[in-house]
Amino acid sequence: MDAVADAFEQAERRLTEWGLACRRESDRLGLPRISSIQVMIEHVRREDRLARGVRRKRLKSIEAREKAGKLTAQGKQTKVARKPTPVINSAVLEVDAIVARMPGWMQATIIRSYLYGQPDKTACQDLRIRKELYRRRREAAVEYVAERLQTSGNRR
Numbered sequence: 001m002d003a004v005a006d007a008f009e010q011a012e013r014r015l016t017e018w019g020l021a022c023r024r025e026s027d028r029l030g031l032p033r034i035s036s037i038q039v040m041i042e043h044v045r046r047e048d049r050l051a052r053g054v055r056r057k058r059l060k061s062i063e064a065r066e067k068a069g070k071l072t073a074q075g076k077q078t079k080v081a082r083k084p085t086p087v088i089n090s091a092v093l094e095v096d097a098i099v100a101r102m103p104g105w106m107q108a109t110i111i112r113s114y115l116y117g118q119p120d121k122t123a124c125q126d127l128r129i130r131k132e133l134y135r136r137r138r139e140a141a142v143e144y145v146a147e148r149l150q151t152s153g154n155r156r
Contacts, residue, residue: 011146018095019114025088036115037088037096098148106141113138 018037025031025040099110112123124134 007146007150008142011142011149014091014095014149015110015114015142015145017089018092018099019117021089021092022096022115023117036099037092038100041088094149094152095145098145098152102141102144105137106144109134109138110141110145 022036022040025037029040029044031040031043099107102110108127109123112118112126113120116123118126120131120134120138124131127134129137
């Protein structure tokens with residue numbers, strides 16, 4: 001019984017870390033706070049593909065500008081900052097993959113509790129279910145995550 005309680009606590013701790021990492025990276029990348037890690041990765045990849053596909057003007061050499069008489073100190077400002085890329089922990093990715101494969105009713109409770117950080121009272125009001133039912137669903141979802149984490153740990 002003690003091992004089951006430890007697994008449950010570990011799963012809750014990992015889910016909390018997952019939610020915090022998702023919110024932190026969403027803020028850093030300027031995405032909505034509801035984005036999961038996979039959504040953030042896809043967003044960054046999409047932006048990179050778009051940036052590579054954009055044709056850029058070829059810069060003229062200084063000699064060519066001197067010959068044309070257009071060498072001035074005035075110019076356009078350019079961005080020097082690097083694009084932010086998501087910093088991803090493998091443990092967070094593992095939890096993100098488990099949550100992505102969950103049934104919808106489990107995902108709803110996990111996402112509201114750990115990704116959004118909503119209290120049970122607010123979440124059950126939004127879902128229009130009783131508080132006891134919401135808590136049972138959340139506990140079942142955390143147990144599901146705990147089982148998946150244990151089976152993935154045994155495969156390694």
